[in-house]
Amino acid sequence: MSVTPAVAAPSLLRVDGLRTEFTTDEGPVTPVDGVGFTVAAGETLCLVGESGSGKSVSALSIMGLLAGNGRITAGSVLFEGQDLAGLPEPELRRIRGHAIAMIFQEPMTSLNPVLTIGDQLSETMILHLGLTKAEARQRAIELLEKVGIPRAGAVVDDHPHRLSGGMRQRVMIAMALSCRPKLIIADEPTTALDVTIQAQILRLMRELSAETGTATIFITHDLGVVAEMADRVAVMYAGQVVEETDVYTLFDQPKHPYTVALLKSIPHITTPAGDRLTPISGSVPSLVHLPAGCRFRERCPQAMDRCATELPALQPLASRNAHSVRCWLYGETGTAVPA
């Protein structure tokens, strides 16, 4: 578990100006439009946003797992200095599952139903680490024990459907850890789970990242999960990062009007009842009809004339280290929207 990294910390992953476009029946859409963030070795960055914010597409772009109608049209994804954005598929495949692993929301769709748990865990270790079948099986059992699966020696020969949702997600975590990756991308890994099971998995992921030093990009829509997991947070809205800072600053001193509004709109259970929640008016804009200028403008209580015509850049606050905001209230750089 890292503390707030200094600006100078070398980044394991640096995403810059990432733009991902999909061709659809309604024309091209750009669910990721100029996304940038960094992840230092060992740290957990939470990408938080609502549906359509581009958080999952950002992850798939980094991994080179975009569907056939999607492609990266601009930007770079530097992983240990190497740009993954332009890499041919065979080289990407070597990195995927080895140096970078991914955990998805619904493990049942990413586990092969006809292979045993042990076979699936062994496959990547035989491929990427050159283990023998027997070695891989032994290590598979160790991994299952490590992620808290009871009777690991028996479960290794089970098929995925025999396991509960929480246990399957533990298997996915074991699989992600199997080749000792430097970075794990977890896309809403606990969203499909019940809250008591979610608490188990979140605790497990925190313990494992502290123990192994693996960096994590944790994608979620739940600010409660962010509060549990993040070292740093990038808040996404309509395809862009609107605020990035450490987790304590985000909750104590949010700056972007969207972050501020989001925090006021969610209920807490540890405070006494009373205060009425303040909802955010309107809804997330459609990717097909994005407003000009700032994308949050139509829902923003502090919108100014300029917000309609110029898109602000994500820029560091003058007063603080490592706190960036995409808003005209705090900065002077941006791009005019062509009339």
Next chain:
Amino acid sequence: MTAVEDVSPLLQVRDLRRYYPIRTGVIARTVGHVRAVDGVSFDVYPGETVGIVGESGCGKSTTGRAVVRLEPPTSGSVLFDGTDIATLSTARMRRLRTELQMVFQDPYSSLNPQIRIGDLLAEPLVAHKRLDRAGARAKAAEMLATVGLPKLSLDRYPHELSGGMRQRVGIARALMLEPRLIVCDEPVSALDVSIQAQVLNLLKDLQGEFGLTYVFISHGLGAIKYISDRIVVMYLGKVMETATTAEIFARPKHPYTEILLDAYPEPDPRLRDRERIIVEGDVPSPANPPPGCVFHTRCPYAQDICRTEVPSLNAAGGARHQVACHFPLAQEAS
């Protein structure tokens, strides 16, 4: 909004059971039962909101559906204003149905996609012969304004609206027949975070305006706490604890309630390292629930008696705080 003790309940659920047969083989022989709801009792007073909270498989939705008789109970009674709707004839139920409405999780699957919003709203009024078409349409327009939708929405189809707006339509439709009780089944769970508060506030405002009584079903503790006057905590088809919202959150008496509260990811990073119990293991199957207290397999305080004897729902902290536990938690000052 809190009910007064001497007012009689609008809804009394008594020992409600709903079992689903497990069938197997070519002749579909019944080999057992899934006990989705297994002896649930609670009261709902006029004008209040009772939240039912629990994890998947606890029977909260089945309970809600039985209350409006979308599910016939296997046994037990559901007294609405003194009438047992569990055993009511279809014809009499049809008349009573106008007083009991339901709001569903996903308005997209509960609203007919081929019918315009205006007609969707007018239809129940016409079907129950309350108003003619023109009158019903005027009332629909009025109701749209009440739930905060533009008048233009009358001629829209459900797919043309956002998720939050569709849920407003779902609520408007439930209100058209001027019901007294609305069962809301996970009404905000499918909505984006920024939209959930809109719908929760709308439900609160409508309750004040129309004097509505709600049964609000959710797995989300945040929403449950925000909207409920009283809370029923369910686990594996049974009620574990019921009390006022303030009591449940400040002084939980059932170990499961405590564990549920501890598991909730509170949006405050300073609480991430708080003392709490994270319980291991999974929820057992409702087809084969554990003997004794259904929670004993995961309970950190379980004793021998918990493995053999089912605890009954007893008053533990005054008549309105009931807990089904052999060893209810004593609360130290916190």
